[in-house]
Amino acid sequence: MTRRTRTWLLLMPAGTWFLVMLLLPLTVVLVFSFGERAPAGGVVPAFTFEQYANLPARWTAFKNTLTLAPVGTLAALLIAYPLAYFLAVKVDPKWKTILLVLVIVPFWTSILIRSYAWIFLLGGRGLPALLDWIGIEGVRLINTPFAVLVGIIYGYLPLMVFPIFVSLDRLDKRLLEAASDLGATRWNTFRQITLPLSIPGIATGCMLVFILLMGEFLIPALLGGGKVFFVGNALVDLFLQSRNWAYGSAVAVTLVIVMLITVTIYMRLINRLGASREDVSIM
Amino acid sequence: MRMYATCVYLFLYIPIGVIALFSFNAGRHASQLQGFSTKWYGKALGNPFVMDALQTSLLVAFTSALLASLFGTMAALALQGVRGPVRTVFDMLIYVAVMIPGIVIGIATLIGLVTLFDQLNPMLAALWPEGAQAPRLSMGLGSLIAAHTMFLMALVIIIVRARLAGMDRALTEASSDLYATPFGTFRQVTLPMIFPAVLAGFLLSFTFSFDDFIIAFFVAGSETTLPIYVFSSIRRGVTPEINAIGTMVLGVSLILLVAAQVLLRRGERKPK
Numbered sequence: 338m339t340r341r342t343r344t345w346l347l348l349m350p351a352g353t354w355f356l357v358m359l360l361l362p363l364t365v366v367l368v369f370s371f372g373e374r375a376p377a378g379g380v381v382p383a384f385t386f387e388q389y390a391n392l393p394a395r396w397t398a399f400k401n402t403l404t405l406a407p408v409g410t411l412a413a414l415l416i417a418y419p420l421a422y423f424l425a426v427k428v429d430p431k432w433k434t435i436l437l438v439l440v441i442v443p444f445w446t447s448i449l450i451r452s453y454a455w456i457f458l459l460g461g462r463g464l465p466a467l468l469d470w471i472g473i474e475g476v477r478l479i480n481t482p483f484a485v486l487v488g489i490i491y492g493y494l495p496l497m498v499f500p501i502f503v504s505l506d507r508l509d510k511r512l513l514e515a516a517s518d519l520g521a522t523r524w525n526t527f528r529q530i531t532l533p534l535s536i537p538g539i540a541t542g543c544m545l546v547f548i549l550l551m552g553e554f555l556i557p558a559l560l561g562g563g564k565v566f567f568v569g570n571a572l573v574d575l576f577l578q579s580r581n582w583a584y585g586s587a588v589a590v591t592l593v594i595v596m597l598i599t600v601t602i603y604m605r606l607i608n609r610l611g612a613s614r615e616d617v618s619i620m
Numbered sequence: 621m622r623m624y625a626t627c628v629y630l631f632l633y634i635p636i637g638v639i640a641l642f643s644f645n646a647g648r649h650a651s652q653l654q655g656f657s658t659k660w661y662g663k664a665l666g667n668p669f670v671m672d673a674l675q676t677s678l679l680v681a682f683t684s685a686l687l688a689s690l691f692g693t694m695a696a697l698a699l700q701g702v703r704g705p706v707r708t709v710f711d712m713l714i715y716v717a718v719m720i721p722g723i724v725i726g727i728a729t730l731i732g733l734v735t736l737f738d739q740l741n742p743m744l745a746a747l748w749p750e751g752a753q754a755p756r757l758s759m760g761l762g763s764l765i766a767a768h769t770m771f772l773m774a775l776v777i778i779i780v781r782a783r784l785a786g787m788d789r790a791l792t793e794a795s796s797d798l799y800a801t802p803f804g805t806f807r808q809v810t811l812p813m814i815f816p817a818v819l820a821g822f823l824l825s826f827t828f829s830f831d832d833f834i835i836a837f838f839v840a841g842s843e844t845t846l847p848i849y850v851f852s853s854i855r856r857g858v859t860p861e862i863n864a865i866g867t868m869v870l871g872v873s874l875i876l877l878v879a880a881q882v883l884l885r886r887g888e889r890k891p892k
Contacts, residue, residue: 340701343698344698344701344702345804347694347697347698348694348695348698348699348702348706348710350690350691350694350695351691351694351695351710351773351777352695352710354691354766354769354770354773355713355717355770357766358714358749358766358767358769358770359713359716359725359770360727361716361732361736362725362729362732362733363716363720363728363732364732364838365728365731365732365735365740366724366727366728366732368730374794374796388836408702416628419621419624419625420625420628421624421626422623423621423625423705424625427621427622436625438881439629439632440629440632442874442877443632443633443636443871445824445827445877446636446827446831446869446870446873446874447831447833447847447873448831448833449831449833449850449851450639450866450869451635451636451851452851453639453854453858453862453866454635454636454638454639454866455635455860456637456854456862457638457639457642457858458634460636460858466676491631491632491635494628494631494632494700495632525624528692531788544727548719548721551721552721552722552723552724554723554834555834555851556834557772559854563697569719569721569723569834572723572727573723573837576727576730576731577837577838577840582731584729585727586731589724589727589728592721592724593720593721593724596721
């Protein structure tokens with residue numbers, strides 16, 4: 338058996354699988370998004386932009402996603418950064434690994450159960466009951482944008498901490514010593530050395546969290562109670578309840594396009610920021 | 621700083637702890653702790669719907685993790701020696717599989733397969749011998765396993781590739797210089813070195829499939845996996861039984877994760 342045949346044989350199963358289970362389905366979505374809704378629930382082949390013209394009907398879902406996804410990402414970043422800094426710079430190396438693993442482990446466990454935990458905590462018999470007891474009455478937490486935000490931060494915090502930790506851990510600690518030897522204040526050291534050098538980690542973390550949030554369904558479904566509606570929830574509704582495949586496909590395609598555009602703009606920005614920072618640090 | 625870190629860890633673990641605590645609560649409600657009891661576990665494990673869903677979840681997770689580890693490892697090995705367009709295409713496929721939101725993968729698989737089956741079923745019926753009932757393709761266990769395998773394959777390829785990249789090429793070259801057949805080199809040099817990564821990939825895939833809700837929600841047809849069962853019971857209201865199921869699910873993932881972590885670390889240390 339030649340090397341070439343061997344390579345092809347090894348690649349065959351994975352290639353076929355990707356073809357049938359990834360490329361074919363995605364193509365069908367794209368084709369259907371230009372189709373027309375059939376009365377029975379399927380799609381009549383056509384080439385029309387009607388579905389896309391109808392997108393404003395689901396504007397609220399896009400608006401919610403495009404506000405809560407960036408806000409959630411930012412909130413996760415603000416909470417994650419100090420922790421990542423603590424783990425990378427301050428912690429005794431002996432404890433570093435175990436503490437890091439403790440941050441990541443929740444991410445690999447069921448997001449469904451973890452979001453459920455917050456229904457339990459934020460629901461009428463959880464935190465509000467506790468607040469009631471200490472005298473703050475009538476607080477409603479569950480089924481609010483706040484609950485969804487808490488769920489988002491809780492769900493994706495580990496994913497934010499990890500890349501920032503990696504970039505801070507790689508940072509040459511002698512740079513920090515040099516800065517303080519040269520009389521820089523702690524704030525200046527952070528602003529001029531630590532922060533710029535951790536930008537790659539921040540960028541990766543934000544991108545990972547943002548991408549996952551764009552397609553989020555579970556957290557708003559469980560903690561938003563149908564009041565805080567994401568594109569993901571609109572998609573479930575369109576495909577599983579109203580069975581409007583053509584329109585649903587157009588929404589799905591739009592979601593992916595919006596995601597790609599935001600990520601591209603974001604990466605451009607980060608690159609420019611990274612470059613300008615570098616100039617400053619050279620001076 | 622230390623205070624802050626403690627607070628974040630509390631934030632991460634209190635919700636999980638509360639679920640576990642209340643799963644052992646004798647009372648029905650969160651507001652009242654009424655003594656230790658394992659009755660909710662008994663109730664969950666005695667519920668035929670839960671056991672059915674658990675069985676489906678385990679079957680799907682095991683099969684798709686196995687297929688993904690096998691095909692993913694094969695592809696990772698082959699891609700090592702490939703350059704040019706084939707490499708680019710595979711890199712792109714892996715990227716797309718990982719980047720596209722799970723919900724879009726779920727939708728695409730649903731309408732893609734339903735459309736495909738609508739084309740194939742009449743053909744099958746025509747090809748089938750007269751009188752015998754032709755099989756009808758529909759959404760169910762098969763489509764769920766296939767969808768999970770696709771996604772997990774991308775994951776396994778990434779993990780095994782990282783391991784292969786860290787491997788000393790001199791070893792395989794030495795082996796072939798010493799007249800080992802390609803298969804001999806694979807069995808005696810490459811496989812032992814990548815095996816921990818493959819096994820870790822299998823365990824991670826298993827947890828991923830076992831915990832997946834969104835893809836299964838679209839492609840499982842009439843089958844119910846454990847996350848689907850839990851989701852629909854949450855919709856009907858919070859019960860201590862869900863706390864017990866949740867605690868068990870978290871427990872299983874934790875055990876598998878620790879095992880995967882240990883394997884990946886052992887794999888990293890050995891060659892040095």
